[in-house]
Structure formats: C-alpha cells, structure tokens
Amino acid sequence: MADSTFPVVARPDVTTAVITPQYAGGVERQRDLVRADDRVRHSGLVSVSWFASTDGESVLTYAQWADEPVGETGVRYRLYRSLARTDEARVPGCLVTAVFDVDGPERQRTFVDSLIAALPDEDGHPGAISAHFHLSTDGTRVLNYTEWTTEQAHLEATESGNHDELYEIFAGTPGVRPLRGLRYHLLDSWST
Template identity: 55%
Template sequence: MATTFFPDLTRPDGGTLVIGSRHAGDAGRQRRLVEADTAALDAMPWPAGLAAVGWFASTDGQTLLTYAQWADGEAADAGARDGRLPAPLATAPRYRLHRSLAREDETRAPGCLITAAFDADGPERQRHLIDRLVAVQPVEGGHPGAISAHFLLSEDGTRVLLHTEWTDIEAHREAAEAGDHDAGHEIMSGTPGVRLTHGGRYLPHHGLIRPTA
C-alpha cells in the first residue's frame, strides 16, 4: 500500500533497518529516484520479510534518504541476493534501534525528520555516545514541536544515527535558536571515539507498506 508516512522504528516485524543515502542534486532528481525504486518493487513479488519502505527528501534538494524495514538480517540478505531490489533497500548500512524517547501519550504525526550521523570506534563508543545524549534530553518541558528521538546503532559497530521527529521544520529551527540543542552538540563534538559525519533536514516523500493478504 502506498502512502506518505514516517517509519515506525519500534515495529516488531522491522527490527533490521537498512538505511541508504543518495546524492540527488535537486528535487526533480529526488522524485525520479523514488519513482525508479517504486517501479522496481512493482515489477517483482513483494520481498519476504520486508515490512515497509520510506523515502525522505532533504529540504535542500541534495539528498534522498531511504529506510527499508526488514524482519531480520537473514531477510535483508535474501533481498540483496535477489538482485532486483534497488541497492539502498538491501545493501546499505544496517541498523538496529537501541533507545527511543517519546511521551507515552504522544499521538501527533511528525512533519519532518532531523538526522545526525556519526562514525564510531566500536560498539562501546556507540553506546557511550547514546547514553550521554539521552542523559541531557529534557524529561519534560522541551520544545513543544519535538515529538520523538530514536537512537540507532549500525550492526557492524561503526556508526550511530540519531533520528528525531518534529512537527515541522520551523519548530526545529526555534529550538536550535533557543539553545535547546547546545548540550547535545557539545557531546557530539567532544566525545572521544565518535565523529559527526553529516546531518540533515528531511520531509517525508513516499512510503510503501507490505501488502496485506
């Protein structure tokens, strides 16, 4: 089923996240990349173990981010061996959810995605960075536009991805201008063994959910 959605990173049938990033150059190229990916999926039976795919377009038109949610690594391996799937859906870096922060009563639909990606010198540094970032997050009283934060670890121990969901881009800008992110930025830049590589602002572009029988 086609829709526009944010992936549910906590869904039990999507524990392995294959997350790919591609340079597009402009909004038209972003759209064409999504069209090519969806055409490839339409031309084949829905892959076993693939729960959902979400495409996100960076607000500057430069990047297309793809989240493919697989049941587990074996299912992603089978998808990669098939050879018909676009590479970002099966052979990009693989992540698993490590921590999530969200109010239990949160029901709002996110309007934008903010990411920060890091290289890490092994699993201990991955977890150490996340523990420090979680420790400085406000339990309550944060910016009202912040909906949730998810901390993802690459399965090979070399990457961390911070995935935060906001009501809209303006809310994130307001929080940044108010200094809400300053403590987190100090940790990101000053923690030994981890290096911030890139980040971005994204809007949901397209999504596909596993067809129901």
C-alpha cells in the first residue's frame, strides 16, 4: 500500500533494515531513480521508503524486512537503540542521517551508548522528533537516523552549537570515523 509517510523505524516485526544510498546527480534524477526502482516485493519485505537528499545529489532507500533480506545490495542494519517519546504526535518533515565507520561490534555499542549518555536530559531542540541508532550486521558501521520537523529546525540546531559536545565524541572516540551525514526529504514510501 502506498502511503508516503516516514517509516515506523521501531516496528516490532522488523528484524533488518537495508539502507542504500545511491548517487543521483540532480533533483530530476532523484525522482527518476525512485520511479525506476522495480524492487520485487518479497513476503518478508514490510516497507520501503525513498528519500531525496536536500542537496539534490543522492537518494537513500530504507527497506525494512521481517525475514532475511532477499536480493538486497545495501548495508544491512539492525536497530540497536531509539530515543523517541511514546506520545509524539509531530509529523517528520526531514530525515537527517549520520554514518560512522567503526572497528567492530563492541565499538558500535560503546559508541552509541556514549552518544546517548552525552545527550541532555531535557527534550533538546524543539524540532527534534526522534533518533534511531542502527548497527550494521557486519560490525563496520553505525547509522544515526534522526527525524526532524523541518530542515530549518535541524539547521538551527546545528548553528546553535548544540551538537558540539556530540561532535567531540564523534571525533575523539578511537576506532570510530565519521563519514558523511545528509538531510533528506521523503519522496515516496509503501508498507504492508
């Protein structure tokens, strides 16, 4: 069923998320890539969401599987921890991802736990909706999937310096190397 809403990241029937970035090289090409995605809908595939980077350069596909992914070429992740209010009613308008190269499964968990421990006890920026930390199944990546009300809200949070302490953790943790993070808007989605 097509629904064009952000995926429910902490969906209980999902065991694996396959996350695939793809270079588009322009806004028109982003839509073309989504239209051309002839993904076979296997019985274990429960949702697919396509996001366009705000810089027009790429498309991110976020596919959720209840069973072992079939025919997927992206990085396989498992949700490790989420920060989200159970009474949250705001609708996400912007996805922000941050990806980190890490030295193994132990480093993955330690890094995420350190980030969460460094977050303020209060709600943080008013535009922040949720954060979902994914660990790649091969132990080499951490992906932080964060939902924001708008792109502008995330820009304001970045410019305010609220992320400075977290950046020090990114840059100062042995065995962790930050890779590129991007802002995205939802292009299309479907779910069962």
